[in-house]
Amino acid sequence: MYVAVKGGEAAIANAHSLLADRRRGDRSVPALRLDQIVEQLALGVDRVMSEGSLYDRELAALAIVQARGDMIEAIFLVRAYRTTLPRFGYSRAIDTANMLVERRVSATYKDLPGGQLLGPTFDYTHRLLDPELAAGAEVAEPLLRESEAQAMPRVSAILAREGLIEPDGDMPQDHVPGDITREPLEFPMARDIRLQALSRGDEGFLLALGYSTQRGYARNHPFVGEIRIGEVELELDVPELPFAVPLGTVRVTECQMVNQFKGSAKAPPQFTRGYGLVFGQSERKAMAMALCDRALRAKELGEDVVAAAQDEEFVISHSDNVQATGFVEHLKLPHYVDFQAELDLVRRMRAEYDARENAGKAEDKREAAE
Amino acid sequence: MRGQEARDQAERKAAMATLAQSSGDDIVRLWNEAGLPSDAELLRGPETGLVTLRGRIGGGGAPFNVGEATVTRATVRLPTGQVGHCYALGRDKQKARLAAIADALLQDPARRNEVETGLLAPLRSALTKAHEKRRAETAATKVDFFTMVRGED
Numbered sequence: 001m002y003v004a005v006k007g008g009e010a011a012i013a014n015a016h017s018l019l020a021d022r023r024r025g026d027r028s029v030p031a032l033r034l035d036q037i038v039e040q041l042a043l044g045v046d047r048v049m050s051e052g053s054l055y056d057r058e059l060a061a062l063a064i065v066q067a068r069g070d071m072i073e074a075i076f077l078v079r080a081y082r083t084t085l086p087r088f089g090y091s092r093a094i095d096t097a098n099m100l101v102e103r104r105v106s107a108t109y110k111d112l113p114g115g116q117l118l119g120p121t122f123d124y125t126h127r128l129l130d131p132e133l134a135a136g137a138e139v140a141e142p143l144l145r146e147s148e149a150q151a152m153p154r155v156s157a158i159l160a161r162e163g164l165i166e167p168d169g170d171m172p173q174d175h176v177p178g179d180i181t182r183e184p185l186e187f188p189m190a191r192d193i194r195l196q197a198l199s200r201g202d203e204g205f206l207l208a209l210g211y212s213t214q215r216g217y218a219r220n221h222p223f224v225g226e227i228r229i230g231e232v233e234l235e236l237d238v239p240e241l242p243f244a245v246p247l248g249t250v251r252v253t254e255c256q257m258v259n260q261f262k263g264s265a266k267a268p269p270q271f272t273r274g275y276g277l278v279f280g281q282s283e284r285k286a287m288a289m290a291l292c293d294r295a296l297r298a299k300e301l302g303e304d305v306v307a308a309a310q311d312e313e314f315v316i317s318h319s320d321n322v323q324a325t326g327f328v329e330h331l332k333l334p335h336y337v338d339f340q341a342e343l344d345l346v347r348r349m350r351a352e353y354d355a356r357e358n359a360g361k362a363e364d365k366r367e368a369a370e
Numbered sequence: 371m372r373g374q375e376a377r378d379q380a381e382r383k384a385a386m387a388t389l390a391q392s393s394g395d396d397i398v399r400l401w402n403e404a405g406l407p408s409d410a411e412l413l414r415g416p417e418t419g420l421v422t423l424r425g426r427i428g429g430g431g432a433p434f435n436v437g438e439a440t441v442t443r444a445t446v447r448l449p450t451g452q453v454g455h456c457y458a459l460g461r462d463k464q465k466a467r468l469a470a471i472a473d474a475l476l477q478d479p480a481r482r483n484e485v486e487t488g489l490l491a492p493l494r495s496a497l498t499k500a501h502e503k504r505r506a507e508t509a510a511t512k513v514d515f516f517t518m519v520r521g522e523d
Contacts, residue, residue, distance in 0.1 A: 054437065054438050054439065056461065059461075085440070088443065093433040094423065100504060100505070110515055119508055119511055144509075145509040156429060170431050178435075240455055243383050244383075247439075247441055247459050250423065
């Protein structure tokens, strides 16, 4: 058995320059600039930031171009880049109640302080392709309307006044938030760690799981208590200054899912909650995250674990698309030695099988003859 | 004394917030227009690293880690001795250096006004304008509900 251990350097180098050529495409078409991607493919940029788990628009845009628009490849590039940077610390927790809100809707209350603000949404569009956009038509400036500054409390705070909804999730006093970028995953895991994994999880995977809960696999009857999108300020405690340093603002999407709950041995009948918080304008992802967060609280709330979406180890171990793509895609890399060994084994087993078959047939013949 | 110290810190923090939220291009342009001095000894950086962003479960509960963000920091010392710091989202090293110098200049009573009028005031008014525009654009998408009255008589 001969196994090649070297070779392919020239082929690899040439494949990469061919990739660079195909990435650029027809040279008579102007090359994309990163600011064009940041401005005009903003939600794709947001997805790469959220699943790449790195808030940096220009880097996400670069990753999208470099990956030729392959989002998972782009997310992979961003994740790899992260590992090259030193860490300055953990921010103070953001306050979503103090958001510069760009969109805020509730499916549970029509009238609520601050009102329903649709913002830049695809909702209520007719989903008809727009030939004018293809022709590069100019776009009008958005309309303005005077607004008095009005507090916009989270809807969960409004429901809490009646005592019919569980409070925001608490952890024991001395609990230090877990960090999956520092420690390996361990099951069962605390809710804070689960939320970190879900926030960077694959949108498609979480969407499908969230959908499965609605279709009856771990039914928990959800309502969107609130979705809000906007910018929040970020602050960091540093040793050299006596106050938290303001770092600037980031755009996030928050989803408060409210779920009917008939009560159990562990909790009275009340509304329970699932929570979603995602980088950028990523509404579908935040909703899917909130559905999965609620489903994964089954044990905590004394519910039977009967469906995939409630199985913590199943959901969290498979939600990371960089890990998933790494393991699936590694199958196409050379496995010549492995396969030679398997081939050998199958040959041997086949020979033994054939020998047994032939022996059996010979036995039958002899018996028939006798 | 205590009160004065607290006010100074609040002012310093507000200036840092303004600088962090402003674009590097705006800072450089105003810096040059105001003729602010940019010679300072770099004590650290400018260097880019990561800050892990935290949220709270349910919005107000226990903290959890959401993901990371790029942050660039710099520390400078002026020829007159004041030390200034900057931490700002993104990877703009020029911005971090100038913002750190601005922080140091603000601690020099002789230069404070110059930085305030030439740099911070215009940056602040641009940010306020942008926020007001954003608010007004969003407000135009506010849903006004009309109650449909069914005729009973």
